[in-house]
Structures are given as structure tokens and as C-alpha cells.
Amino acid sequence: MLETGIDIIEVKRIEKSIENPVFVKKYFHPVEIEYSKHSAQAAQHFAVRFAAKEAVRKVLLSYIDNLSWRDSWIENDANGKPYLHFSEEVHKKIKIQYSSVSVSHTNQTAIAIVIIDIDGDANSRQ
Numbered sequence: 001m002l003e004t005g006i007d008i009i010e011v012k013r014i015e016k017s018i019e020n021p022v023f024v025k026k027y028f029h030p031v032e033i034e035y036s037k038h039s040a041q042a043a044q045h046f047a048v049r050f051a052a053k054e055a056v057r058k059v060l061l062s063y064i065d066n067l068s069w070r071d072s073w074i075e076n077d078a079n080g081k082p083y084l085h086f087s088e089e090v091h092k093k094i095k096i097q098y099s100s101v102s103v104s105h106t107n108q109t110a111i112a113i114v115i116i117d118i119d120g121d122a123n124s125r126q
Contacts, residue, residue, distance in 0.1 A: 002120050005058035007051040008111040014050055014089065015043035018080030029085075047110035048103040049074050055101075055114040056084070063094050063118065074101060084114065095119035 006007070013077060017023045024033060037043035056072040084099045098117040108112040 001120055003059040003116050003118060004061070004113065005055035005112070005116075006113045007054035007058070008055075008109055009047055009051045009054070010107055011043050011047045011110055013104065014047040014110070018046050027069045029032075029070050031075055031085075032073050035076065044105045044107070044110060048105045048112060050116060051110045052082075052101050052103055052112035054083070055112045056116070059114060059116050060090065060094070064085060064090065074103070 003077060024046075028036070028046065031034070032046075032049050036042050036049065037046045037074060051068055052074055053070060055106070057067060060072075061066050068087070068089070071090050073085050075085060076082050076083045082101050082103055084101045095118065096116060096117055098115075100115045103110070103112045104116075
């Protein structure tokens with residue numbers, strides 16, 4: 001079943017939150033932390049990844065009850081295109097056949113949309 005999720009967030013909200021290392025560790029995968037913290041626009045990179053996590057949750061919480069914020073994360077390929085990763089815990093509970101993420105940000109807002117194709121046999125909550 002093809003599912004979509006979308007989220008938009010104010011960068012300023014995340015900018016304040018990432019000052020707290022507990023927040024960063026709770027919500028972001030180490031790969032995302034490493035990528036975002038070295039950017040000149042760290043808050044924008046964290047914000048767009050947070051929006052992507054929210055979009056993923058809008059899809060996966062229909063299938064998985066206990067979803068950690070770090071069960072999905074974004075990496076970028078050699079050309080800079082973002083792509084989604086999912087934890088082994090997610091893969092144990094549902095079969096994701098395909099996923100795609102598109103992200104964008106300005107100085108003020110960040111937005112993400114995800115498309116996830118979930119095996120039709122995985123329609124019960126875990």
C-alpha cells in the first residue's frame with residue numbers, strides 16, 4: 001500500500017531545541033547529527049530532518065505502535081539527494097518495498113514529504 005506523509009516546521013523552534021544535547025540525541029540518528037552539526041545552517045538541516053521524521057511517523061504509526069524517533073533517518077547520496085533509512089526494528093515489523101523523501105527549507109521553515117510503499121500483507125498494527 002502506498003502511503004504519504006508531510007510535515008512543516010518553523011526552523012526557529014528547532015534552533016532553540018538543538019541547543020539541548022538531550023533533545024538532539026533523543027530525536028536524531030548519529031548520521032543526521034554528524035551531517036547537520038557541521039553545516040553553516042545547522043538549524044535548517046536539523047529542522048528539515050525533524051519534519052521528515054514527523055512525516056514518516058504519520059505513515060508508520062498506522063502500522064507500528066512503538067516507533068522511536070531514531071527508527072528512521074536521512075542520509076544524502078554522493079549528489080546530495082536525501083534518502084530514507086529505517087532501523088532493523090522497523091524492518092522486523094513491516095516490509096517496506098520502497099521509500100522516497102523530498103525536503104526543502106528556507107531560513108524560517110522546513111518541509112518534508114515522504115512516500116512509503118508498504119507490503120499489503122503488513123496491514124495490522126505491531
